Amino acid sequence: MATFLFHDLIYGPIHSRRLGNSLGINLLPTEKKYCNFNCIYCECGANLPGKIGSLSKREDVKNALAEKLKTLHSEGIQVDSITFAGNGEPTIHPDFQGVIDDTIETRNKYFPNAKISVLSNATRICDEKTVNALKKVDNCILKLDSAINETAKAIDRPVGGYSVENTVSLLKQFGGKFVLQTMFLKGVVGGKTIDNTTDTEVDAWLKIVEELRPETVMIYTIDRDTPEKNLEKATHEDLEKIRQRVEKLGIKITVSE
Numbered sequence: 001m002a003t004f005l006f007h008d009l010i011y012g013p014i015h016s017r018r019l020g021n022s023l024g025i026n027l028l029p030t031e032k033k034y035c036n037f038n039c040i041y042c043e044c045g046a047n048l049p050g051k052i053g054s055l056s057k058r059e060d061v062k063n064a065l066a067e068k069l070k071t072l073h074s075e076g077i078q079v080d081s082i083t084f085a086g087n088g089e090p091t092i093h094p095d096f097q098g099v100i101d102d103t104i105e106t107r108n109k110y111f112p113n114a115k116i117s118v119l120s121n122a123t124r125i126c127d128e129k130t131v132n133a134l135k136k137v138d139n140c141i142l143k144l145d146s147a148i149n150e151t152a153k154a155i156d157r158p159v160g161g162y163s164v165e166n167t168v169s170l171l172k173q174f175g176g177k178f179v180l181q182t183m184f185l186k187g188v189v190g191g192k193t194i195d196n197t198t199d200t201e202v203d204a205w206l207k208i209v210e211e212l213r214p215e216t217v218m219i220y221t222i223d224r225d226t227p228e229k230n231l232e233k234a235t236h237e238d239l240e241k242i243r244q245r246v247e248k249l250g251i252k253i254t255v256s257e
Ligand code: SF4
Pocket: 035, 036, 037, 038, 039, 041, 042, 043, 044, 087, 088, 089, 120, 121
């Protein structure tokens, strides 16, 4: 299976094990990935050089979502989550806060019980407007792939500056009202072994989980093709051990294998 892009602004609904019947919103270009990470496991593929296509305007997002929700409502199709994901990092969109406000309004009109979910790599939580927007959504799902800088950088390959310490300190703004998402995997990239399932990695990561006490921890492993080819899934045993350790802390955890 190849890596893939979402070619529409609104896609789905698709069934998600974690979010139920999920209607996706892709605020990024439809023909190219646009992200300030370049994760070795990204299902959208690697970042490519060249121009980034244009981003959808706030008004267009609002209208397209309203039209789609209206249709789904009239067809009796359930929507459990309106999910911002797509071809990159949604919070990069310059009108992210406005888009979230519009989405809340439209959701309330057609599917008041649907959750609004944002999958973000947490790189923009240094920006007050982004944080305010993320605090308004039901499922604010923020990524932290390792507690160790060298590993986090090797897995996520941030385009700009990145540090675990800074990210953790900024995550504290949410007062635990967020979902911490971590991809566990192993492999060799550029001749270097990467494995965030080792005891050293998991011990350090658990310390941060305990410090942040998110409302849920979401762990997962590779499910589709990845831009780097020498990667392996974390094993069932690896994930199960992590699950038990998080539960011992009294924190809810979901595991997707
Ligand atoms: S943060 Fe998400 S979209 Fe960006 S490179 Fe990583 S997996 Fe892909």
